[in-house]
């Protein structure tokens with residue numbers, strides 16, 4: 473192929489064109505075009521640096537700036553023609569720039585490679601994505617705090633093995649999720665620091681022969697640091713993997729909450745009602761109201777976990793430096809980001825405005841499960857009995873009460889004293905739900921007083937982020 477028939481930016485050394493299938497197989501423009509803003513932003517920072525360093529003339533720079541403004545307008549108005557032949561977002565924009573402004577456009581790629589260009593674009597895109605995730609996580613945390621405050625005194629059965637264990641409050645239960653999402657936020661913030669490093673300057677893999685100034689590019693683009701090794705800068709995607717790992721954990725937390733919501737809104741349990749706008753009906757059974765949002769979130773967690781495994785597997789066999797394998801980083805990463813953003817937005821709304829707690833149903837469940845049995849044991853211990861003996865005594869009391877069809881506080885003092893003379897009239901205060909709740913009065917406990925204090929701390933922390 474001679475110069476006049478050149479179709480691709482790179483086909484000078486090629487003697488036959490690629491087939492349509494290979495063209496489609498190798499192209500990424502249909503999914504990487506979403507990074508166009510970052511691509512233009514990074515190109516402009518690169519061009520300005522080249523001009524400052526005297527590698528590019530001021531006239532070329534102003535042509536590039538003018539050309540990029542035109543391209544931005546074309547893309548925003550939907551007039552830009554994305555071409556599969558031009559492979560990816562980088563070539564599409566660069567070619568259009570050359571078509572609009574001529575030689576200055578062809579000079580933009582001086583001292584740069586698509587390898588450091590794409591790594592820069594992804595990092596800029598992901599940095600913005602993380603900021604959006606953090607904002608939505610904050611909204612979700614605010615929603616959980618609001619709900620926890622509203623239900624700080626509402627008793628519900630706490631479960632182990634999905635069986636009634638001890639009373640907690642609904643507020644306390646919500647604050648457990650708040651802790652999970654707080655750690656998720658910390659993970660995303662921590663990950664952001666490592667995302668926010670500048671690859672540009674690494675060029676194809678070894679750096680470049682031009683007298684570039686990487687620090688000024690980093691400053692213009694808001695990067696906190698430079699990628700310190702050119703080979704690493706163009707090849708590793710650990711920052712994307714880290715994000716996907718943090719996202720998988722966050723979705724896993726959402727999934728656990730979803731599982732509980734599905735259970736709680738089941739009419740046989742009935743602890744909560746979920747507003748209609750988060751549910752759908754059945755095409756055949758008119759009575760149904762299905763918890764589609766939590767079920768889908770639970771399902772989508774599988775996809776997000778799969779994306780993490782896809783990226784880990786993508787990376788594990790790659791020798792240094794850049795390999796085309798890395799083009800496959802984008803779809804799992806974008807899918808993870810999209811899924812997480814939608815899920816967080818919908819859960820923030822649902823938890824704030826879509827959940828009605830049915831206290832009476834939770835109370836009924838509490839009355840059936842001998843939820844204060846541990847409190848009876850603790851009562852005996854406080855009167856001198858070793859805990860293991862107390863455990864055995866209460867086991868016998870529960871067996872007896874079960875036979876009578878009664879809950880513990882419904883037994884008479886005489887009946888209780890049959891099992892231990894240590895039991896006195898004051899036992900009933902310990903056996904009530906309220907007594908059991910307020911007795912767990914230490915940091916991290918379920919006493920309403922503690923829940924209130926935890927809410928206060930959470931509010932202060934949230935304001936500080």
Ligand code: ARG
Nearest residue numbers: 500560586587590796798799
């Ligand atoms: N579209 C490519 C990617 O996403 C850009 C970098 C291509 N570089 C190369 N030498 N083929 O990774």
